[in-house]
Amino acid sequence: MSSSSSPPVSPLRLKLQVLADAAKYDASCASSGSRRTGTADGLGATSRSGICHSYTPDGRCVSLLKILLTNHCIYDCQYCVNRISSDVPRAKFSVEEVVFITMEFYRRNYIEGLFLSSGVIRSPDETMAELAAVAEVLRTREKFNGYIHLKVVPGASKAAIAAAGRWADRLSANIELPTQADLNALAPEKKIADVDATMGEIRRKWLDFRQTLTPLQGGQMGGNGTRVRAAPARERGLEQFGRKDRFAPSGQSTQMIVGATGTSDATILDQSNRLYSTYRLRRVYFSAYSPIPHADSRLPAEAPPLIREHRLYQADWLMRFYGFDVGELTTVEQPNLPLDMDPKLSWALRNRAEFPVDLNKAGKMRLLRVPGLGVRTVQRILQLRKLRKVRLEDLVKLRVSLPKVRPFVLTADHNPDALRIDSAHLPGRIVGPNVQLELFSAAGSAMTGEV
Numbered sequence: 001m002s003s004s005s006s007p008p009v010s011p012l013r014l015k016l017q018v019l020a021d022a023a024k025y026d027a028s029c030a031s032s033g034s035r036r037t038g039t040a041d042g043l044g045a046t047s048r049s050g051i052c053h054s055y056t057p058d059g060r061c062v063s064l065l066k067i068l069l070t071n072h073c074i075y076d077c078q079y080c081v082n083r084i085s086s087d088v089p090r091a092k093f094s095v096e097e098v099v100f101i102t103m104e105f106y107r108r109n110y111i112e113g114l115f116l117s118s119g120v121i122r123s124p125d126e127t128m129a130e131l132a133a134v135a136e137v138l139r140t141r142e143k144f145n146g147y148i149h150l151k152v153v154p155g156a157s158k159a160a161i162a163a164a165g166r167w168a169d170r171l172s173a174n175i176e177l178p179t180q181a182d183l184n185a186l187a188p189e190k191k192i193a194d195v196d197a198t199m200g201e202i203r204r205k206w207l208d209f210r211q212t213l214t215p216l217q218g219g220q221m222g223g224n225g226t227r228v229r230a231a232p233a234r235e236r237g238l239e240q241f242g243r244k245d246r247f248a249p250s251g252q253s254t255q256m257i258v259g260a261t262g263t264s265d266a267t268i269l270d271q272s273n274r275l276y277s278t279y280r281l282r283r284v285y286f287s288a289y290s291p292i293p294h295a296d297s298r299l300p301a302e303a304p305p306l307i308r309e310h311r312l313y314q315a316d317w318l319m320r321f322y323g324f325d326v327g328e329l330t331t332v333e334q335p336n337l338p339l340d341m342d343p344k345l346s347w348a349l350r351n352r353a354e355f356p357v358d359l360n361k362a363g364k365m366r367l368l369r370v371p372g373l374g375v376r377t378v379q380r381i382l383q384l385r386k387l388r389k390v391r392l393e394d395l396v397k398l399r400v401s402l403p404k405v406r407p408f409v410l411t412a413d414h415n416p417d418a419l420r421i422d423s424a425h426l427p428g429r430i431v432g433p434n435v436q437l438e439l440f441s442a443a444g445s446a447m448t449g450e451v
Contacts, residue, residue: 113147259304
């Protein structure tokens with residue numbers, strides 16, 4: 001007689017269910033920036049364009065196996081579901097189990113890389129030793145050339161950081177909350193100074209590694225007095241795994257939780273800007289706080305709107321690629337970014353004296369400040385100007401949102417909307433009453449960063 005009960009779930013599968021679910025709160029797992037290709041006798045490869053085939057909780061897509069080594073943790077961070085006082089089911093992988101799962105998932109074409117984080121077990125260095133061991137076994141024994149991103153525990157020693165960077169493509173140390181006051185309230189065992197020290201060591205080791213890739217800036221001097229281009233790193237074999245001075249060629253990133261405290265967007269952007277300028281991070285990721293079971297009473301009962309996270313990403317992009325300063329995107333009176341419009345449009349409406357901008361005369365940086373014109377569109381406008389005058393019909397062909405752009409620009413043809421730049425009704429004409437109409441444009445902006 002056949003049984004209708006389901007077959008028993010293997011212990012390894014149970015661990016995977018627990019530790020994959022526990023890893024979903026970390027957003028800093030994007031894989032862009034690595035330029036290494038696979039070797040002839042290895043398995044897998046990674047490209048500079050990144051890997052995007054699996055899903056995070058908010059719908060973003062990456063094809064990384066994203067798991068924790070363990071969700072046991074010695075810390076009691078109140079915003080974290082894996083804190084020591086939490087009653088969630090606990091599990092821990094061995095090094096061999098993570099290697100086995102990674103290789104099996106890769107062979108089935110489920111993934112192209114690994115994002116491995118962990119709760120802190122016993123001490124930062126002991127945790128880092130196991131994380132680095134996973135990457136080392138994958139690289140040396142399994143000949144795995146795919147992307148590997150390892151989380152670094154703030155406070156880890158220089159030797160532990162060096163061991164992780166020797167095998168990983170990217171490292172990340174999470175700052176988690178934007179201010180020390182926030183950490184004092186919700187995670188008093190953690191210090192931003194420890195995160196700074198860890199990021200500083202990663203930055204120093206990365207710079208040392210990059211110097212080995214370019215021994216003389218601009219190449220060596222030839223016999224006739226001209227400079228000879230230095231051979232690419234790959235040609236010289238300098239990114240071979242196992243080199244003692246090899247270190248995280250794709251740099252470092254971090255993550256900040258948004259909405260767990262009342263800290264304003266202005267403060268969050270100030271902290272983000274400081275991290276970029278001090279440590280040259282590849283990305284600062286913003287993660288909307290997700291309510292957890294049995295949470296501390298000081299934590300909000302509901303998650304902040306995801307549009308706030310999106311607005312922070314747009315502001316981050318404006319600072320990095322559009323020439324905006326932190327102080328231009330928020331005000332003392334309004335320290336939070338508006339949710340009903342993107343931050344560039346908000347700035348433009350507060351600074352109408354800067355407009356309208358003549359698309360046929362303005363320089364690149366001024367064009368980038370026009371709402372609705374992104375980096376790629378501005379570049380196409382500059383190319384078009386070499387051939388003929390830019391007209392409104394050209395903006396249509398460039399797929400620009402005319403209702404958003406027209407009040408802020410002058411073109412070769414007549415544009416009556418430019419005369420309404422000082423109108424009190426302008427915000428309503430651009431934004432409109434139904435914010436949900438922003439759904440698809442917001443999705444596009446998230447993909448391209450253009451605002």
